[in-house]
Amino acid sequence: MSSLSVTPAPVTRLRLTARGRRVIAFLVALPVVVALGLAIVGGGAALASGEGGAPSGSFAEITVMSGETLWSIAEDVAPQADPRDVVAEISRLNALDGGVVAAGQRIAIPSEYLAAP
Incomplete structure (x- = not known):
C-alpha cells in the first residue's frame, strides 16, 4: 500500500x-x-x-432685434434713466460678458427701468 x-x-x-x-x-x-x-x-x-440676482417676476423679457445694442435697448426701455446704469443692470441680470447681444437673443430687463405707458 x-x-x-x-x-x-x-x-x-x-x-x-x-x-x-x-x-x-x-x-x-x-x-x-x-x-x-x-x-x-x-x-x-x-x-x-437667477437666485443670486433679482427675485422672480421683477423683470420682463424682450427679444433683441437685428442691429440693436445694449445701449439702444437701454435708451428705448428707460429714456429717463442714465443708459450706463441700465446697461450695467441688464448685463448683471443676464450675466453678459462684454455687453454683446445677438439678434434673436432673449434678455431680461429689470422692471424698475421699464417705461410707464
Missing part, C-alpha cells in the same frame, strides 16, 4: 502589480472627479437660475 502525504500549500501574500495600483488609484479618484464635475455643473445652474 502506498501512502499519500499531504503537505499544506505555502501561504503567500497578495502582491499588487504596478498595473493593479494604477487601477486602484483610478477607482479611488473616479468618485472625486465625478463629485467635482457635478459641483461645477451645479454651481453654473445655480447662477443661471
Whole structure:
C-alpha cells in the first residue's frame, strides 16, 4: 500500500502589480472627479437660475432685434434713466460678458427701468 502525504500549500501574500495600483488609484479618484464635475455643473445652474440676482417676476423679457445694442435697448426701455446704469443692470441680470447681444437673443430687463405707458 502506498501512502499519500499531504503537505499544506505555502501561504503567500497578495502582491499588487504596478498595473493593479494604477487601477486602484483610478477607482479611488473616479468618485472625486465625478463629485467635482457635478459641483461645477451645479454651481453654473445655480447662477443661471437667477437666485443670486433679482427675485422672480421683477423683470420682463424682450427679444433683441437685428442691429440693436445694449445701449439702444437701454435708451428705448428707460429714456429717463442714465443708459450706463441700465446697461450695467441688464448685463448683471443676464450675466453678459462684454455687453454683446445677438439678434434673436432673449434678455431680461429689470422692471424698475421699464417705461410707464
